[in-house]
Amino acid sequence: MSDISAAALRGAVDLSTLRDRPQAPASSGASPAQPGAAADVVVDVTDATFAQILELSNTVPVVVDLWAEWCGPCKQLSPIIEKVTREQGGRVVLAKVDVDANPQIAQGFRAQSIPMVVALIGGQPVPMFTGAVPEEQVREVFGRLLELAAQHGVNGSVPVGEPGEAAAEPEEAPLPPLHAEAFEAIETGDYERAITAYEKALAENPRDEDAKAGLGQVRLLARVQHLDLQAVRNAAAEAPLDRDAQFAVADLDIAGGHVDDAFGRLLDLFAALPADERAPVRERLVELFDLIGAADPRVGTARTRLASLLF
Secondary structure, eight states: OOOOOGGGOSOOSOOHHHHTSOOOOOOSSOOTTOGGGOSOSEEEOOTTTHHHHHHHTTTSOEEEEEEOTTOHHHHHHHHHHHHHHHHTTTSOEEEEEETTTOHHHHHHTTOSSSSEEEEEETTEEEEEEESOOOHHHHHHHHHHHHHHHHHTTOOOOOOOOOGGGGGGSOOOOOOOHHHHHHHHHHHTTOHHHHHHHHHHHHHHOTTOHHHHHHHHHHHHHHHHTTOOHHHHHHHHHHOTTOHHHHHHHHHHHHHTTOHHHHHHHHHHHHHHSOGGGOHHHHHHHHHHHHHHOTTSHHHHHHHHHHHHHHO
């Protein structure tokens, strides 16, 4: 997480090519670039509509959430950012960017890993944080962002819907009971209970992809919740063939969005270990492959290297 300060407004990344892109044709819905007509403070943004977001940032600070469907940490962080954004009562707008569908925005922000969250104040980028962070930290950073925006005269707001309007939206289908139990357990930090619920769901339906993805994510959360980054990295450096030490660093890398680093570390460990000690490393790699998702090209690359090491 970066320290938000006035010094951050230095144009560290070049957004000029995105600023001048043709805008998408106007639709019947509200445009995020027109505060008086904003339908929601959370908007999906594309390469074609990003210029509107840059313009909007002259009126109200805009938080840009760079994410992807395959990114496990993104699924942890994005709901928190949305929640905190809505609590600001229109003083902040959240622009969600699917980096797979909008590579030019990702390139403009020089995104090396996701989730990556950057604010825009007066068209200038302000680093916020990379990787999943707890809600308390998100609130703290939002507070500093609003202070910085006010210092630069960007202290407008967009109107938000009346309380009764949300009721008119279609209700989401209720979660299956075991999924609901897992979600409730995650909310309270009871990861073991969540793991048990997801395992029961998979026992009932081995094809439940949502349960499979949820189980991988919550297992990762359970493993990293009490880890100290520096201590873990020191232990791994001192014992390069210690399986548990290398697993811990890989977990922290995955949680922070550094997928290539995690895969590379475990593949190097797999290659260095005797054949009869490799099975747990392969199992952890497969678990992380499932967590990130087969569609991610980094998974394909790592699978290829694993296959070459196996055969």
